[in-house]
Amino acid sequence: MSKVLITGAAGTLGQALIPVIAGAGYHLELVDIQPIESEYEFHQIDILDADALSPVMEGVDFVVHAAGLHGIHLSTRSPREFYSINLTGTFNVWEASAQAGIKGFVFCSSVSVYGESRRPPREDAVVALSENMPLLPSDIYGLTKFLGEEMSRYYVRRYGVPAVALRLGMFTPEPFFRHGIRLLYGGVDPRDVAQAVLKSIQAMEAGKIRWEVLNIASEVPFTKEDGPQLRKNPLPVLDKYYKDAVNLLKERGVERLYPIHEFIPISKAEEKLGFRPEYNFSWWLQELEQHPDYRTPKNPPWP
Ligand SMILES: NC(=O)c1ccc[n+]([C@@H]2O[C@H](COP(=O)([O-])OP(=O)(O)OC[C@H]3O[C@@H](n4cnc5c(N)ncnc54)[C@H](O)[C@@H]3O)[C@@H](O)[C@H]2O)c1
Numbered sequence: 001m002s003k004v005l006i007t008g009a010a011g012t013l014g015q016a017l018i019p020v021i022a023g024a025g026y027h028l029e030l031v032d033i034q035p036i037e038s039e040y041e042f043h044q045i046d047i048l049d050a051d052a053l054s055p056v057m058e059g060v061d062f063v064v065h066a067a068g069l070h071g072i073h074l075s076t077r078s079p080r081e082f083y084s085i086n087l088t089g090t091f092n093v094w095e096a097s098a099q100a101g102i103k104g105f106v107f108c109s110s111v112s113v114y115g116e117s118r119r120p121p122r123e124d125a126v127v128a129l130s131e132n133m134p135l136l137p138s139d140i141y142g143l144t145k146f147l148g149e150e151m152s153r154y155y156v157r158r159y160g161v162p163a164v165a166l167r168l169g170m171f172t173p174e175p176f177f178r179h180g181i182r183l184l185y186g187g188v189d190p191r192d193v194a195q196a197v198l199k200s201i202q203a204m205e206a207g208k209i210r211w212e213v214l215n216i217a218s219e220v221p222f223t224k225e226d227g228p229q230l231r232k233n234p235l236p237v238l239d240k241y242y243k244d245a246v247n248l249l250k251e252r253g254v255e256r257l258y259p260i261h262e263f264i265p266i267s268k269a270e271e272k273l274g275f276r277p278e279y280n281f282s283w284w285l286q287e288l289e290q291h292p293d294y295r296t297p298k299n300p301p302w303p
Pocket residue numbers: 007008009010011012013014031032033034045046047048065066067068069070071085089108109110111167168169170171172
């Protein structure tokens with residue numbers, strides 16, 4: 001059975017990935033700068049330490065590179081730290097991977113690569129952030145992910161290592177209400193992200209993918225035609241697509257929602273990987289219904 005190495009194994013995605021990748025029958029090797037208790041082989045390594053990375057790549061077939069800084073670190077970490085960990089770190093992981101002759105690489109990118117493209121062109125428009133939108137990162141995080149994708153593309157070209165860059169929506173753990181509402185605003189459940197990673201590995205293993213860039217977010221039913229209403233008041237749009245959603249939300253204290261400016265199409269991930277997220281807003285509504293005591297602490301509940 002193939003061996004998968006996960007960097008950033010102690011993080012949100014790493015922890016969601018471990019049971020999914022192991023459950024699919026892969027051997028695991030884990031890397032993080034923070035210590036973790038694990039039944040799998042674990043290496044406490046800083047990805048900035050290139051010499052430490054090379055030996056652990058021996059015998060590895062697939063690398064999932066999830067270590068790094070992201071949006072929540074923008075207020076606490078410097079641009080130089082972002083550049084160093086997200087770019088020099090990614091370069092070290094890629095170099096060690098290419099030298100070890102791995103069979104596939106999953107790069108955890110982000111929808112932050114779209115940057116300025118996320119700004120709607122008109123007051124009554126929503127942006128569909130499809131993968132072919134111009135990449136115009138507007139902060140150091142987005143810039144490092146954009147350059148990380150470009151770096152991955154280089155390794156595919158130069159060394160012929162298959163790779164997938166997943167442009168992930170927001171999945172940092174949040175309280176129940178915030179998480180559910182976030183699923184309408186570019187969020188995604190980490191369990192669905194883990195499935196997307198697994199399917200990427202399986203597609204590369206089956207020789208179906210050489211290089212792909214794919215959005216991964218929760219599934220929303222919105223279209224550009226919903227733009228004017230989504231910008232004014234999203235509730236009637238929710239009622240159109242989710243039966244009795246607005247009554248349920250109102251019962252639990254949600255009287256209004258902030259305007260929705262964008263949505264993230266995921267049809268390319270479905271086409272290339274067969275990826276369909278399970279923990280969407282409709283799943284969250286069912287959870288809400290089943291817990292009569294759940295009420296929003298805040299109206300609107302997000303942001
Ligand atoms: N969380 C999100 O909403 C989100 C959204 C889009 C993309 N992403 C990307 O997905 C990946 C995983 O995100 P996450 O939410 O699991 O992040 P996380 O912060 O929960 O985990 C990242 C892990 O990387 C480790 N790490 C940081 N610097 C390291 C270093 N120098 N050497 C070794 N390990 C190091 C940390 O210790 C941490 O365990 C990241 O690359 C992130 O940019 C995350």
